Amino acid sequence: xxxxxxxxxxxxxxxxxxxxxxxxxxxxxxxxxxxxxxxxxxxxxxxxxxxxxxxxxxxxxxxxxxxxxxxxxxxxxxxxxxxxxxxxxxxxxxxxxxxxxxxxxxxxxxxxxxxxxxxxxxxxxxxxxxxxxxxxxxxxxxxxxxxxxxxxxxxxxxxxxxxxxxxxxxxxxxxxxxxxxxxxxxxxxxxxxxxxxxxxxxxxxxxxxxxxxxxxxxxxxxxxxxxxxxxxxxxxxxxxxxxxxxxxxxxxxxxxxxxxxxxxxxxxxxxxxxxxxxx
Amino acid sequence: xxxxxxxxxxxxxxxxxxxxxxxxxxxxxxxxxxxxxxxxxxxxxxxxxxxxxxxxxxxxxxxxxxxxxxxxxxxxxxxxxxxxxxxxxxxxxxxxxxxxxxxxxxxxxxxxxxxxxxxxxxxxxxxxxxxxxxxxxxxxxxxxxxxxxxxxxxxxxxxxxxxxxxxxxxxxxxxxxxxxxxxxxxxxxxxxxxxxxxxxxxxxxxxxxxxxxxxxxxxxxxxxxxxxxxxxxxxxxxxxxxxxxxxxxxxxxxxxxxxxxxxxxxxxxxxxxxxxxxxxxxxxxxxxxxxxxxxxxxxxxxxxxxxxxxxxxxxxxxxxxxxxxxxxxxxxx
Numbered sequence: 166x167x168x169x170x171x172x173x174x175x176x177x178x179x180x181x182x183x184x185x186x187x188x189x190x191x192x193x194x195x196x197x198x199x200x201x202x203x204x205x206x207x208x209x210x211x212x213x214x215x216x217x218x219x220x221x222x223x224x225x226x227x228x229x230x231x232x233x234x235x236x237x238x239x240x241x242x243x244x245x246x247x248x249x250x251x252x253x254x255x256x257x258x259x260x261x262x263x264x265x266x267x268x269x270x271x272x273x274x275x276x277x278x279x280x281x282x283x284x285x286x287x288x289x290x291x292x293x294x295x296x297x298x299x300x301x302x303x304x305x306x307x308x309x310x311x312x313x314x315x316x317x318x319x320x321x322x323x324x325x326x327x328x329x330x331x332x333x334x335x336x337x338x339x340x341x342x343x344x345x346x347x348x349x350x351x352x353x354x355x356x357x358x359x360x361x362x363x364x365x366x367x368x369x370x371x372x373x374x375x376x377x378x379x380x381x382x383x384x385x386x387x388x389x390x391x392x393x394x395x396x397x398x399x400x401x402x403x404x405x406x407x408x409x410x411x412x413x414x415x416x417x418x419x420x421x422x423x424x425x426x427x428x429x430x431x432x433x434x435x436x437x438x439x440x441x442x443x444x
Numbered sequence: 445x446x447x448x449x450x451x452x453x454x455x456x457x458x459x460x461x462x463x464x465x466x467x468x469x470x471x472x473x474x475x476x477x478x479x480x481x482x483x484x485x486x487x488x489x490x491x492x493x494x495x496x497x498x499x500x501x502x503x504x505x506x507x508x509x510x511x512x513x514x515x516x517x518x519x520x521x522x523x524x525x526x527x528x529x530x531x532x533x534x535x536x537x538x539x540x541x542x543x544x545x546x547x548x549x550x551x552x553x554x555x556x557x558x559x560x561x562x563x564x565x566x567x568x569x570x571x572x573x574x575x576x577x578x579x580x581x582x583x584x585x586x587x588x589x590x591x592x593x594x595x596x597x598x599x600x601x602x603x604x605x606x607x608x609x610x611x612x613x614x615x616x617x618x619x620x621x622x623x624x625x626x627x628x629x630x631x632x633x634x635x636x637x638x639x640x641x642x643x644x645x646x647x648x649x650x651x652x653x654x655x656x657x658x659x660x661x662x663x664x665x666x667x668x669x670x671x672x673x674x675x676x677x678x679x680x681x682x683x684x685x686x687x688x689x690x691x692x693x694x695x696x697x698x699x700x701x702x703x704x705x706x707x708x709x710x711x712x713x714x715x716x717x718x719x720x721x722x723x724x725x726x727x728x729x730x731x732x733x734x735x736x737x738x739x740x741x742x743x744x745x746x747x748x749x750x751x752x753x754x755x756x757x758x759x760x761x762x763x764x765x766x767x768x769x770x771x772x773x774x775x776x777x
Contacts, residue, residue: 331615
């Protein structure tokens with residue numbers, strides 16, 4: 166297969182991608198740094214959760230490359246217990262995944278030369294990024310399809326998985342999403358797309374919510390003196406949003422989504438740098 | 445300056461880069477304890493299933509690669525060009541590309557590099573679904589390939605995007621009693637058509653892939669075929685009216701073949717559910733031990749003795765085809 170340049174510009178920075186393992190308590194996080202010399206900004210990508218990671222991996226990598234091609238340094242990673250990261254998924258908690266964001270953001274912030282640090286989260290990753298931002302991490306925040314709480318994200322993943330399960334089942338063998346939710350609520354673990362969801366994960370997901378100040382951009386503007394952009398992705402953005410066909414939609418051109426968001430990050434970083442210089 | 449918290453290797457895993465015919469490929473090497481002389485070892489290479497990253501559904505490939513390495517066989521999960529973390533651009537007609545053997549040359553090149561770099565006696569190719577198609581094509585093209593592990597392989601040319609009306613009809617048939625009756629009647633009509641065809645492969649059979657299968661299987665290359673329960677299937681047998689490809693390819697392989705076909709009860713198509721994952725692991729362990737025994741197994745050997753990619757270069761005492769590339773995130777801070 167020959168290398169072609171992609172409309173959304175994925176190839177410009179590939180040679181500066183460095184993969185590694187980052188040690189956290191009891192596990193190692195798989196990280197990929199899209200390194201840039203003298204970046205205008207740095208972005209920590211907090212990606213989709215569990216099986217959503219696999220479905221949206223290609224556009225997520227291309228988004229990182231698109232940013233790097235625009236002189237924005239990017240660090241992407243796999244959650245503890247997921248993908249190339251180590252750890253037992255079943256034993257992980259939202260607190261563990263929140264700690265991942267905090268540690269990696271701190272690591273990225275220490276890199277030289279200094280550049281504004283933005284957090285970008287998608288789906289459940291939006292809650293993780295949002296909560297870290299609310300706690301003071303990062304100079305700016307970009308959220309794609311932020312759910313109100315983690316249960317909304319889990320429920321969406323569960324619905325997609327049930328839809329696939331039902332393809333292989335007929336009549337009475339078909340279980341509905343409500344049946345599976347009942348099992349979780351009654352204390353049974355559930356194997357969703359190869360990830361064992363514990364009843365505790367489901368229970369805790371209701372409490373793991375987006376900070377109230379991030380319920381809308383207007384609220385965020387009132388609450389923080391740092392820039393925040395939020396957008397709900399439509400079906401056109403599948404598989405970054407729900408829907409689509411694996412093997413097709415993950416390979417399509419995402420320039421329409423990537424370009425304006427990269428521009429927002431670059432202009433936000435420029436304003437932040439000017440502000441810092443005046444200060 | 446390198447971040448002290450960042451590393452390219454942990455436990456028995458190591459991040460590697462390979463040359464995919466001019467495209468930088470990224471992957472993970474799962475080191476095996478040194479149970480046999482290095483030159484006697486075969487390695488296992490996992491290739492991507494359609495557009496999934498190298499971890500595969502539910503990270504099942506990570507689990508199996510760890511397990512296979514623990515059995516004594518070094519394992520490698522590599523993202524093919526345009527997939528996962530590798531460079532390159534995958535085409536939007538990826539399924540057609542794979543079914544036509546689009547990854548054959550690059551996968552064969554990866555096999556060759558692994559053999560040279562890690563001093564392996566050969567490589568077993570591991571693929572699931574569309575990955576099994578890539579594995580089979582590459583296995584036929586690669587002189588270093590010693591065996592195949594194929595999970596739910598398919599030998600027809602599937603229609604990637606079914607018409608919406610057809611999808612809705614199928615869904616209705618699965619939901620309602622009347623739909624099921626009609627679906628069963630349709631299956632029986634198809635079985636009559638199958639009989640009328642003399643049980644020959646259907647017109648959409650992938651003749652090129654079947655030819656590759658015949659080439660490798662009839663030559664005696666060991667192959668493990670694992671099949672998950674299909675839609676409306678009766679155990680290992682396909683749905684009424686569907687052509688039995690498993691039977692056909694076992695027969696096509698001939699009497700001298702070394703093909704083991706196993707049905708994995710309780711697995712779903714991804715094999716990533718707990719039951720499927722464990723059963724696959726068990727079948728692979730038995731099959732490897734039967735076909736690629738490790739005679740000089742040192743029970744006391746632990747992870748500490750597992751050769752690293754750089755150790756291999758020294759131990760093998762021979763020229764590497766390509767330098768071992770090790771890049772760490774945040775290196776050079």
